[in-house]
Amino acid sequence: MEENILIFGHKNPDTDSICSSIVKEILNKKNGCEKSKAVRLGAVNKETQYVLNYLGIEAPELIEKVEEGQKVILVDHNEFNQSVEGIQNAKILGVIDHHRIANFETSDPLYYTARPYGCTSTILYKEFVQKGIEIEKTEATLMASAIISDTLLFKSPTTTEHDKKALEELGKIANINVEEYGLEMLKAGTDLDDFSEEQLINIDAKSLEKDGTKFVIAQVNTVSIEDVLKRQEKIKAVINKTIEEKGLSLFVFVVTDILNSNSEVIALGSRTDAVENAFDKKLVDNRMFLEGVVSRKKQVLPVIDKNI
């Protein structure tokens, strides 16, 4: 068992998951907890790689599972089915998150800080400020990048005043032009051409469960929905394969146009009715266009969850 306290975000890590785990390690160390160590549960995506390259820092080490009794801190998630293998028997010391709470439990009291903000890094930013700990350029850039990613440069309806204020301050410390840097970073993440269809549907796939019904909502960002969906037949084939292999009732693949703030979804499985009822719209050829929808957390997950 690793002696360190392992800090990690969710499976299929996005920029918030990777950046917030590194920042939490930095924050803990500045706060006197030397044993903290950021790790990750999956491949670094291209958007996040852009951030790491910009700073010239390495990605956290990849882990596959944790041993019984391993001390851990979760960032950017809490649901066990989105977490590391073995999480049920780990010792969860803390959680910093901005999602709903579900499929989560501990046997002991813990630190749990959830806020309904757009990004985990916004909560971390406030922790630095509250504790009076200096924010240096590296962690400022990491937190700014996470906020830009999660809020799609404030275009996402998940954006709160807290995120805006945090990004404003962090941008200054990081010494970046938030708009320019942000667009470059987001665009870096939308280069999907060299992903296989199998990889594509797993870049940011969230596994969910309600009353025994298992479903997945996956999302990719792009600057051209057309460009992604020219591969739709192959994408549908791998989704159907995943549904069969994992015993899913529904797989929703959300392709989000980050420039125009719209999404097109592909929905497959025995419970596509949940998607039709959620948006009060019929699927045509298992596809549906969603005007103004960009946030899985706020605009997609809750309405589908209610109809499962």
Add this chain to the structure above:
Amino acid sequence: MEENILIFGHKNPDTDSICSSIVKEILNKKNGCEKSKAVRLGAVNKETQYVLNYLGIEAPELIEKVEEGQKVILVDHNEFNQSVEGIQNAKILGVIDHHRIANFETSDPLYYTARPYGCTSTILYKEFVQKGIEIEKTEATLMASAIISDTLLFKSPTTTEHDKKALEELGKIANINVEEYGLEMLKAGTDLDDFSEEQLINIDAKSLEKDGTKFVIAQVNTVSIEDVLKRQEKIKAVINKTIEEKGLSLFVFVVTDILNSNSEVIALGSRTDAVENAFDKKLVDNRMFLEGVVSRKKQVLPVIDKNI
């Protein structure tokens, strides 16, 4: 549906549950949220009544259930089986708690502040300080009382440095001699003579569930274990009745001597083996003496839970 945001602690409210809900209402109002309203889920116990009398304030209104969509904030608990009827369909805006997290879920992001401290009011005290909101005598006395109650004047192993520091500061603002006031308050709570046996086992009863096994751990504080257990035959009879009525596998009744910091337990049901295994000791006549055990949360619940 009540338009206010209802704030409440757990069923069978103790001093922390009642005081922290009143304090959270005060904190929210000082913070600009006028619609906050403390309520309670059960009778005020004698210890808490001592506090309310000392301050000359009324107990919060009693509620039985909440309607669908009711906005609520939970203090001092999170598990739905310890909460109000209808909680599953309420809109949980926030939780402030110092217990493990289990049997809890939301469909939306929320404010959740858990800390592994001895008392919910210690977390609230820090919120006042962090937000720079003035603590006046009333809320200082309420928070101090909650901390004294939950930590048994620092005799409980659940006590942390955070609780000690908070109580020290709050005692000054409340202008009380913490030791003197605390002993009076604790003693007021141990006057159990005019409770029926049925009331006795419900003063502070926690309903728990693990893998479908339902069990209850109830606790009363006393200055004389002898004095409480002279009624043991009648107490056992009502416990057996409760086990049958509620389909429980185990009922543990913990009688805690707050002066000498020991407990005697009565355990009944089909799973008393969990208690014997938890403490590696045999029950004699369904009773067991536990030297140095005063904290249900830290010394009783986790070990029994592990053996269920």
